[in-house]
Amino acid sequence: MRRFALSAAFVLGGCTTHAPAAASADSAPPVPVRGDTPGHVCQLTGTEEFIGQPANDETQAAIQRVSNAAVLRVALPNSAMTMDFRNDRVTVYLGPDRKITKISCG
Numbered sequence: 001m002r003r004f005a006l007s008a009a010f011v012l013g014g015c016t017t018h019a020p021a022a023a024s025a026d027s028a029p030p031v032p033v034r035g036d037t038p039g040h041v042c043q044l045t046g047t048e049e050f051i052g053q054p055a056n057d058e059t060q061a062a063i064q065r066v067s068n069a070a071v072l073r074v075a076l077p078n079s080a081m082t083m084d085f086r087n088d089r090v091t092v093y094l095g096p097d098r099k100i101t102k103i104s105c106g
Contacts, residue, residue, distance in 0.1 A: 040070035040088040042105035047090070050103060055094050063092055063103060 046066045053059050055074065064072040069090035075081055077096050085106045093102035 037070035037088040040068055042067050042069040042088060042090045044103065044105055047103045050100050052099055054099050055092060063090060
């Protein structure tokens, strides 16, 4: 019995947690919150000019730049997408002809 008690104490001793040392404000950049990249908040102003254009690398890069989004997501017809909201994401919806039909933030 004594042997079991010592074994249990040894095994359970590995279950303790230690708090990480706090990083100084000068040494580490801020940790981004999920769905929020610092300096990037999607804005639709100016993206309407891309409706009807073919979706290619150039138009997608331009949409991302104009919208100030950190993340660009392409929604193909009849495709499934996550419903999580991200302030830093722009979504480009495509029609069956691979032309842009809609642009939204989130």
